[in-house]
Amino acid sequence: MLAHVSFVPTGTGEELKELLARAAKIIAGSELNYQLTSMGTIIEGDWDEIVTIIKKCQDEIGHSAERVVTNVVIDDRQGLDNRLKNNALEIEYAVGGELETNGLT
Amino acid sequence: MLAHVSFVPTGTGEELKELLARAAKIIAGSELNYQLTSMGTIIEGDWDEIVTIIKKCQDEIGHSAERVVTNVVIDDRQGLDNRLKNNALEIEYAVGGELETNGLT
Amino acid sequence: MLAHVSFVPTGTGEELKELLARAAKIIAGSELNYQLTSMGTIIEGDWDEIVTIIKKCQDEIGHSAERVVTNVVIDDRQGLDNRLKNNALEIEYAVGGELETNGLT
Amino acid sequence: MLAHVSFVPTGTGEELKELLARAAKIIAGSELNYQLTSMGTIIEGDWDEIVTIIKKCQDEIGHSAERVVTNVVIDDRQGLDNRLKNNALEIEYAVGGELETNGLT
Numbered sequence: 001m002l003a004h005v006s007f008v009p010t011g012t013g014e015e016l017k018e019l020l021a022r023a024a025k026i027i028a029g030s031e032l033n034y035q036l037t038s039m040g041t042i043i044e045g046d047w048d049e050i051v052t053i054i055k056k057c058q059d060e061i062g063h064s065a066e067r068v069v070t071n072v073v074i075d076d077r078q079g080l081d082n083r084l085k086n087n088a089l090e091i092e093y094a095v096g097g098e099l100e101t102n103g104l105t
Numbered sequence: 106m107l108a109h110v111s112f113v114p115t116g117t118g119e120e121l122k123e124l125l126a127r128a129a130k131i132i133a134g135s136e137l138n139y140q141l142t143s144m145g146t147i148i149e150g151d152w153d154e155i156v157t158i159i160k161k162c163q164d165e166i167g168h169s170a171e172r173v174v175t176n177v178v179i180d181d182r183q184g185l186d187n188r189l190k191n192n193a194l195e196i197e198y199a200v201g202g203e204l205e206t207n208g209l210t
Numbered sequence: 211m212l213a214h215v216s217f218v219p220t221g222t223g224e225e226l227k228e229l230l231a232r233a234a235k236i237i238a239g240s241e242l243n244y245q246l247t248s249m250g251t252i253i254e255g256d257w258d259e260i261v262t263i264i265k266k267c268q269d270e271i272g273h274s275a276e277r278v279v280t281n282v283v284i285d286d287r288q289g290l291d292n293r294l295k296n297n298a299l300e301i302e303y304a305v306g307g308e309l310e311t312n313g314l315t
Numbered sequence: 316m317l318a319h320v321s322f323v324p325t326g327t328g329e330e331l332k333e334l335l336a337r338a339a340k341i342i343a344g345s346e347l348n349y350q351l352t353s354m355g356t357i358i359e360g361d362w363d364e365i366v367t368i369i370k371k372c373q374d375e376i377g378h379s380a381e382r383v384v385t386n387v388v389i390d391d392r393q394g395l396d397n398r399l400k401n402n403a404l405e406i407e408y409a410v411g412g413e414l415e416t417n418g419l420t
Contacts, residue, residue: 004109004144006178008323008384016325016382021199028204035142036206038192039109039178042144047268051261058257058286067331069323070284071386073111073144073176076268077277085207087143094126099133099141102190103208113218113279115226121277152373156366163362163391172226172392174218176281179385181373214319214354216388231409238414246416247350248402249319249357249388281388283321283354295417297353304336309343311351312400313418 006040011066111145116171216250221276233267321355326381338372
């Protein structure tokens with residue numbers, strides 16, 4: 001399962017990037033395959049692994065923010081693994097040339 | 106302005122990756138700075154540039170699918186450019202170490 | 211906590227509305243306060259209640275679809291309950307007049 | 316075309332609901348069929364109508380916030396209109412009983 005998650009904290013005295021950095025640390029410290037981008041983090045794992053990590057991040061951010069809006073997109077496709085890189089590779093292959101993945105593929 | 110866009114076509118005889126490849130080609134053929142990931146494409150530009158490209162992609166996919174669900178997240182921050190790479194860089198810096206960005210930073 | 215969830219199944223022989231109806235039945239059969247709209251369902255509950263119900267829906271749909279894309283937005287605000295109706299009411303009040311909520315307020 | 320839009324402003328001295336009320340007023344003042352909920356507003360129209368109204372809202376909020384994160388989901392289905400109510404009605408019908416739509420259906 002692939003998940004793309006992003007957090008928008010409001011009502012906080014701290015800089016957003018400090019709070020997002022704390023969430024990023026939690027994800028990086030897990031065993032899961034992940035990719036940080038400017039618009040969120042992609043995580044690969046099973047349902048329990050993914051929701052557990054999102055909960056930890058949301059709680060961590062919630063310590064310093066009155067409100068957190070969390071956006072999660074889950075892509076659940078039967079029988080496939082290692083999709084964090086392969087999904088992008090497949091599209092490149094179908095295009096028939098290189099695309100800008102900033103190093104992913 | 107940064108936008109993260111993803112398309113989910115349904116009611117189509119074609120393979121999803123073929124349709125998404127056509128959209129990817131349109132984005133790649135524009136002048137805009139972009140990054141393809143497994144969960145969508147990040148595009149940097151102004152409002153008009155971004156909506157124009159999303160419309161082209163949606164229309165292109167719509168030629169081969171009865172229905173398209175398009176997900177767009179726009180991050181509009183006053184006075185900042187070059188954020189496709191810098192936003193991720195800032196979080197890495199705040200974490201105080203390297204994070205997995207698969208080559209972006 | 212408020213969550214807005216929507217499911218887009220692909221690779222299914224069934225009509226989308228049949229699959230979405232099965233998910234709607236699961237949500238309706240839970241004890242949670244919810245609101246069905248044309249673009250998704252809003253659910254109010256705590257984290258565990260919300261993720262449990264989303265998992266049940268995703269699994270149910272997954273029985274009949276090769277792939278499910280699930281979109282979840284979570285709005286977690288400290289110390290407030292009964293927000294499914296109140297959030298919309300607050301905005302109406304701030305506007306200073308009635309807004310179209312199709313009966314919610 | 317149906318769109319579900321929500322705005323999360325940050326870096327603002329004003330209360331979120333004041334800014335969201337200004338956006339709600341703009342949508343309500345347009346000719347478009349819409350529905351305000353606790354998690355966003357559903358708008359029905361064609362592409363240009365929808366993006367025009369979203370831009371107006373984002374700009375309005377941007378006058379009072381350093382940063383706005385806008386989330387848009389577009390559901391584009393060939394050949395169908397009046398879906399703001401009908402999509403929810405269809406699911407109720409498929410369920411075979413009433414669902415909580417808070418007055419929509």
